[in-house]
Amino acid sequence: MPRLLRAVVATACxxxxxxxxxxxxxxxxxxxxxxxxxxxxxxxxxxxEAAAPTLEGFTELERAALRIxxxxxxGVRTGSGFAIGDHLLVTNRHVVAGATTLEVSTFDGRDxxxxxxxxxxxxxxxxxxxxxxxxxxxxxxxGNPEVGQTVTAIGYPLGGPLTTTDGRxxxxxxxxxxxxxxxxxxxxxxxxxxxxxxPLVDIxxxxxxxxxxxxxxxxxxxxPIAVLQDVLDQPQAFAAKTDCDD
Amino acid sequence: xSGMGDPNEIFVPPYVVTPPRRRDRAxxxxxxxxxxxxxxxxxxxxxxxxxxxxxxxxxxRAEQVSAELADMTAQxxxxxxxxxxxQTALAxxxxxxxxxxxxxxxxxxxxxxxADEKARAADTVGVLGSAVDRSRNVxxxxxxxxxxxxxxxxxxxxxxxxDISVVLGVAEEINRGCDQAQAASDAFVxxxxxx
Numbered sequence: 400m401p402r403l404l405r406a407v408v409a410t411a412c413x414x415x416x417x418x419x420x421x422x423x424x425x426x427x428x429x430x431x432x433x434x435x436x437x438x439x440x441x442x443x444x445x446x447x448e449a450a451a452p453t454l455e456g457f458t459e460l461e462r463a464a465l466r467i468x469x470x471x472x473x474g475v476r477t478g479s480g481f482a483i484g485d486h487l488l489v490t491n492r493h494v495v496a497g498a499t500t501l502e503v504s505t506f507d508g509r510d511x512x513x514x515x516x517x518x519x520x521x522x523x524x525x526x527x528x529x530x531x532x533x534x535x536x537x538x539x540x541x542g543n544p545e546v547g548q549t550v551t552a553i554g555y556p557l558g559g560p561l562t563t564t565d566g567r568x569x570x571x572x573x574x575x576x577x578x579x580x581x582x583x584x585x586x587x588x589x590x591x592x593x594x595x596x597x598p599l600v601d602i603x604x605x606x607x608x609x610x611x612x613x614x615x616x617x618x619x620x621x622x623p624i625a626v627l628q629d630v631l632d633q634p635q636a637f638a639a640k641t642d643c644d645d
Numbered sequence: 646x647s648g649m650g651d652p653n654e655i656f657v658p659p660y661v662v663t664p665p666r667r668r669d670r671a672x673x674x675x676x677x678x679x680x681x682x683x684x685x686x687x688x689x690x691x692x693x694x695x696x697x698x699x700x701x702x703x704x705x706r707a708e709q710v711s712a713e714l715a716d717m718t719a720q721x722x723x724x725x726x727x728x729x730x731x732q733t734a735l736a737x738x739x740x741x742x743x744x745x746x747x748x749x750x751x752x753x754x755x756x757x758x759x760a761d762e763k764a765r766a767a768d769t770v771g772v773l774g775s776a777v778d779r780s781r782n783v784x785x786x787x788x789x790x791x792x793x794x795x796x797x798x799x800x801x802x803x804x805x806x807x808d809i810s811v812v813l814g815v816a817e818e819i820n821r822g823c824d825q826a827q828a829a830s831d832a833f834v835x836x837x838x839x840x
Contacts, residue, residue, distance in 0.1 A: 439724050441732055452746035456753045466764055468771060474836070475771035477764075502767065508760030510767075558768060560761040 460604055461506050461561055462535035464553045465490075467527075467596060471499035472643035479554030481598040482533035483606070489627065490596030491611045492518035492525045492578075497643030501527065505534050506561055517637030519630045522579040522622045523611040526637060537598055540605035543584070543623045544568050552588040552610055552619070554597025564589045568607075571623070575614050584608045584621040594619075776837065783833045786826035793819030 465480040467490055478494030480503070488503065495501055495516050503511040512530040519525060544550060548568045556562050566588030574583050586599065590613050599608035599621045608621030630636050797819050800812045 439721055439728060442729050452742060453750075454746060454753075455750040457756075468764075468768060470771045470775060474775050475768055477768060500771075502771075504760070504764055504767070506760060507756050508763040555764075558764070560757055 457506050459535050460537065460551075460553050460598070460600060461563070463533070463537045464506060464555075464561060464598065465511070465533070466504045466555045466558075466561075467494055468502040468504070469495060469498040469500075470502065472497035477555065477558035477593050479594055479596040479610070480527065481553070481596070481606075482536040483539065484536055485532050486514070486529045488527045488529065488533060489598075489609060490525050490527060491523045491609065492641060493523055493611070494596045495525045495527065496641040498641075503527065503529060507534075509534075515639070517639050518641045519636050520638060521636055522581060522626050522630060523576070524609060524622055524627060524630050525641075526631070537600065537606045538604070539628065540601060540603075540607045540624050543571075543625050544601055544607040546570050548607075549602050550586050550588055550599050550607060551601075552586075552590055552594065552597045552599050554590070554594040554610065556591035556594045558593045566617070566619075569618070572620070574612075575620055576612050579622075579626075581626050582623075583611075584623045586619055586621060587617045588619055589617065590619040776833075779829075779833050779836065783826065783829045786822070786829050790819070790823035790826040793822055 463482045465482065465488055467478045467480050469476045469478065476494070478490060480488045480490030480494070482488045495518060498516070501513045501516055503513055505511060511533065514528040514530050516525060516527040546568050549565065550568055551563060551565050553561070553563050566586045569585040569587055571582040572585045574581070584599070584607070586608070588599065588610075590597065590610050594610050595612075597610040598606050599610055601607050606627075607624045609627060610619055610621045612620040614620070793815075797812075797816055800807055800815065804812065
């Protein structure tokens with residue numbers, strides 16, 4: 400029995416010695432050094448979807464719109480027009496009729512010197528060539544607009560500020576002033592005296608007509624784009640001189 | 646004959662004590678028990694060492710994670726600060742943008758108003774220019790009328806020296822010119838009143 404006890408004690412000593420060599424000190428748990436990481440949050444709500452500021456400057460269509468002053472025939476008349484090229488504008492024949500002096504001004508009040516003007520014989524249209532470059536121009540639509548389509552007129556009603564009005568194509572009717580045998584574009588865009596020569600554009604901003612007459616509120620007539628295109632294709636269709644009663 | 650060393654005497658070896666079987670069993674138990682005890686102690690020691698090393702590794706890893714966490718927290722605070730600074734800058738920029746937009750819109754409206762004002766002024770200049778032209782025409786016609794009447798007066802003073810029919814013709818012509826001048830004057834007045 401003493402031998403057994405000696406063996407047990409010897410074994411225990413051996414184990415303890417080996418354990419001591421292996422650094423048997425108890426391992427302390429790591430101390431909590433940092434609190435829970437919080438997400439980075441803005442101190443005030445971010446309004447990343449905020450609407451862009453509304454700029455009330457001039458659109459390309461407004462830049463292309465022109466104010467025309469006709470001095471002649473014993474007085475002064477005003478009308479509208481629009482550029483279709485760097486030095487080429489379109490208006491009505493009756494706007495430039497009988498002018499001894501034709502004055503053109505832009506959306507920002509800049510005066511544009513006129514080189515020549517000519518009036519069409521087949522519709523109430525006129526083209527004017529300018530010395531200075533025009534600020535912007537309007538693209539011509541490939542064809543006439545359909546009935547019901549939304550249209551916009553941009554001009555200088557009553558010789559006042561540049562104004563934009565919306566309407567719809569009501570149909571194609573005979574010319575109410577009988578200056579043309581071709582059907583004209585009836586639309587509901589509100590116009591006034593002085594709006595004559597205003598461009599009528601569709602929702603894409605392409606030219607679909609030229610305002611030239613009104614038979615009452617919500618009933619204005621425009622020369623359709625197809626007619627204007629035909630006139631532009633025939634330079635001989637323009638007369639250089641016009642009378643006051645044209 | 647008894648004597649020592651009788652060669653024919655059978656040698657009887659001393660009696661060999663055979664260990665009892667109980668003692669062998671105890672020894673076996675002792676050996677087995679001791680072996681098991683040694684094995685158990687060895688296994689326990691190995692397990693203790695293994696777990697101790699594992700705990701130390703966990704501690705090292707926990708300290709690393711803790712340090713990383715501390716770095717992340719510091720970075721988070723830095724990012725939070727940057728975010729708030731950016732927000733402040735954004736608010737300032739938006740405010741400035743709003744002011745610039747307002748100024749732009751005011752300028753655009755001013756341009757519209759000035760363009761309209763200039764155009765109307767030019768219209769007025771045109772109207773006044775037309776008025777001057779028309780008044781000049783009326784004045785010329787009235788001058789011609791007055792000159793004609795003076796000429797007719799001279800004729801009438803010395804009427805006997807002229808053919809009466811010629812004087813009447815001149816009078817009619819002068820009268821027609823004066824009527825035209827009067828009509829132009831009336832039209833001019835009407836035009837002025839209309840404008």
